[in-house]
Amino acid sequence: MQSFRMMRGAALCTLLAATGAQAATLTIESWRVDDKALWETVLIPAFQKKNPGIEVKFAPTAPTEYDSSLTARLAGGTGGDLLACRPFDVSLSLYKRGHLDKLDGRAGMENFPASAKVAWQTDNGKDTFCMPVASVxxxxxxxxxxxxxxxxxxxxxxxxxxxxxxxxxxxxxxxxxxxxxxxxxxxxxxxxxxxxxxxxxxxxxxxxxxxxxxxxxxxxxxxxxxxxxxxxxxxxxxxxxxxxxxxxxxxxxxxxxxxxxxxxxxxxxxxxxxxxxxxxxxxxxxxxxxxxxxxHTDIGMAVNAKSKNKAEAYKFLAWLGSQEFADIYTNKVTGFFSLSNHAITVKDPVARQMIGWRASCASTxxxxxxxxxxxxxxxxxxxxxxxxxxxxxxxxxxxxxxxxxxxxxxxxxxxx
Structure with missing residues (x-):
């Protein structure tokens, strides 16, 4: 009887642990306040369709306040799991202070050319700390x-x-x-x-x-x-x-x-x-x-080094590097172009004209x-x-x- 109770208790603990893992909530920090509806009604549901059980919250901060407030939250240990990255020095500073994970070799990163990663790398190019998302x-x-x-x-x-x-x-x-x-x-x-x-x-x-x-x-x-x-x-x-x-x-x-x-x-x-x-x-x-x-490389995405939901964060990051995300983001956030290698059919005629310049002009x-x-x-x-x-x-x-x-x-x- 005692043995049965112990087995039942162990099984219950396992079930609770599994339930807790499924109920993990990822928080995305960003300065793109205007994208809130898109994340909540299109992007997050698209991710959850392939990754059921992972809740995602998009929590933007006003652009003028984002850098300082994010730095403060990271220093206080209250930053989100995924962090929208400014290009170059602002994000590099966060990486040097140990706030961002190194992403080299992570799933999804292979879909971006070297030129797209420069904005989120150390000066020597050895460490990449944000996944490229889009350029303007x-x-x-x-x-x-x-x-x-x-x-x-x-x-x-x-x-x-x-x-x-x-x-x-x-x-x-x-x-x-x-x-x-x-x-x-x-x-x-x-x-x-x-x-x-x-x-x-x-x-x-x-x-x-x-x-x-x-x-x-x-x-x-x-x-x-x-x-x-x-x-x-x-x-x-x-x-x-x-x-x-x-x-x-x-x-x-x-x-x-x-x-x-x-x-x-x-x-x-x-x-x-x-x-x-x-x-x-x-x-x-x-x-x-x-x-x-x-x-111009404009926005990337990082994983908070102190995230308590690392496994789920990396699943989300892998999805950000997918064809599906590149297609949705480029066509829903008109004028922001995916930095991935995926072939994308751009629906807006003017945006299609502009992204077409990449075929004949050198990017800088x-x-x-x-x-x-x-x-x-x-x-x-x-x-x-x-x-x-x-x-x-x-x-x-x-x-x-x-x-x-x-x-x-x-x-x-x-x-x-």
Missing amino acids: MHGFLYNKKIFQELKLQAPKTEDEFFKVLETVKKSGKYAPLALGTADQWEANQVIFTSIGANYWKGEEGRQALIAGKAKFTDPQFVAAWDYEAKVGSYLSKGASAQTYGDSQNQFALGKAAIYPTGSWDISYFNQDPALEMGAFPPPVRKAGDKCYISD IRLNAQVLNRGEPSMENELWNVNAQVLNGKLSGKDAARQIQAGFAKWYKPQQ
Whole structure:
């Protein structure tokens, strides 16, 4: 009898343990507040269909508060099981402090090319600590109705680009470009890093700066700023006071022919079915030149080193690396493109145009995203200010180059 009770008790404990394991709840931390409904109604149910018994909670934090609040929660031992990763230094810092697991060799990681992993690796490339999820692209949207009215074609070269801008300007009916400099960040992250890649040859130029083999005062970088200055002559009057939101409205209302932007804006403009858009990549310098696009690694996913649900977290991570997730995410979060090797059929026509640039252009990332933001003065802040001044006609290409190079050389030994 005693033996039977012990056996029954052991069986009950085993059952409870199994039930507890099945009832594990994974918490995903992210700054993508706008994706909450998608995770709860589409992504999580898709995962659970293949992994029954694992509960998943998507718990986003406002983008401006995410980095600091996540750091605090991780330090206090209350961070989620899965953590959305910013690219480069923010996530690298968390890894160095022991907050993130090393992911090399984990299921799903084999589906990503080496170029996609760079944003979430140690400087020597030996440790990968976040699974790549998605990138955003930079380029130009254009109003198809305005282009048809003025008999314009999407430009492929710089000469064609400026002829289009000049035609729109002379029409007197529309602004050539929906672009302002009040918020400054667009000047750097949308314009300079986008059009400039064709000058410094994408990764070749970016890596040369990191290695100390090139300087911002070299001709290819100065020429990019000179080009930007020329673009600035086609901004609307009062552009220095025009915000990002103002530019969105200007293009959405059909008051501007071209909108320099990132792919993330596609979904915003899709809210107005009357707005017919097309997209073109940054025009090359002359016909026949190789093209380069800013295909910027934007979001990854890590496993909290102190997660109490590691087995379930890695099951979820493996699913994030699957064809199914890549397909859903790319088509539901329009303008955010999977970084995996999977072949994906993109349904949105403008997003399909943009992702198609990968087939003919070499991908690079924002110029200063890796390593170059680690010192003082802050290169990110400096580039915002300098590029806004160049667009406003207040700073020449040579002076912009001198200012950025001087700040860079103050703290970066390979540039001294």
